[in-house]
Amino acid sequence: MYIHEKSLRTIIDALRKKGYKATPQRIAICKYVLQDTTHPSAKIVYQRVRKEYPTISLATVYQTLKVLKELNLIQELPFSKRETRFDPNVNPHINMVCLKCGKIVDINFPEADSLLKQISESTRFRITGQRIDIYGFCEVCGQFSISIAKNKEKML
Amino acid sequence: MYIHEKSLRTIIDALRKKGYKATPQRIAICKYVLQDTTHPSAKIVYQRVRKEYPTISLATVYQTLKVLKELNLIQELPFSKRETRFDPNVNPHINMVCLKCGKIVDINFPEADSLLKQISESTRFRITGQRIDIYGFCEVCGQFSISIAKNKEKML
């Protein structure tokens, strides 16, 4: 159940509840990013939202993404290749990350909840979030990577 | 079983096998980073190795860390706060990451192997690595964070 399944009203209320103004820019960015499950980068979010708001700035995108993270509506996923990607799925799940084409797809991991509960009990660690990535080569990149791919063209 | 349990000879051989020269700088960096389980940043590695090699440069540290990653002897762990940390434990395990003090400790996750095997079979994804992080507040930071910590002073 992502926020993007909820109404515009819900987004506005979530912002206001934390004292943030519901500006058109923020609403546009929220609507976009909460609905894109491809784990877009800030630049991609910027390019997409720009179509609707041509005057928007990249700094506003970054600042809104930070707000969304603070509201726990998205998760930040930094990668080696210096490009952070953003994920509207904040529930425990696995990101399958292709090192060749950069595609990231979610897969379910129902056992995560009990695992986390167990860990929080056995350690004295107060858990607030998690990240589970699996790296490798997706189906379409897998074949090529055997013969062609070297470390040079890895995307992440 | 980390490499640091092995001999100097083993490190040198690992480098040479891939066509890398075993320079004193590289050996010093390898010896240090393969034995530090606190997940140090590049800067920390630099500061530590500097004590033995005062003329070493940060660029050399970065380049050697890249080599070690290529040899699959360490893992790179980028975080939100723009400071990548390095982990000599490349086997599937869980990183418990404290958002207040930045401490990262490994905990075992024996079920990971079968989970990964199962996923690689059910998807057509060729797995080459993984990363499992749990974020929150460690035992010593946990209490304070209730009253003091805001998002401002988060380390990662």
Add this chain to the structure above:
DNA sequence: AAACTATTTAAGAATTATTATTACCTAATA
């Protein structure tokens, strides 16, 4: 042991994702 040569190093410059600054602008409210 000296010479050879492809790599590597160190220093500094360059790159680039992200953050800070600031002068207008606007959403929310009365």
Add this chain to the structure above:
DNA sequence: TATTAGGTAATAATAATTCTTAAATAGTTT
């Protein structure tokens, strides 16, 4: 509609990482 606290857009600043290059050297060959 006026007030105002806070937001936006443009730009500059920051800083982690990478690139460039001349000098040094590891590994090899004579």
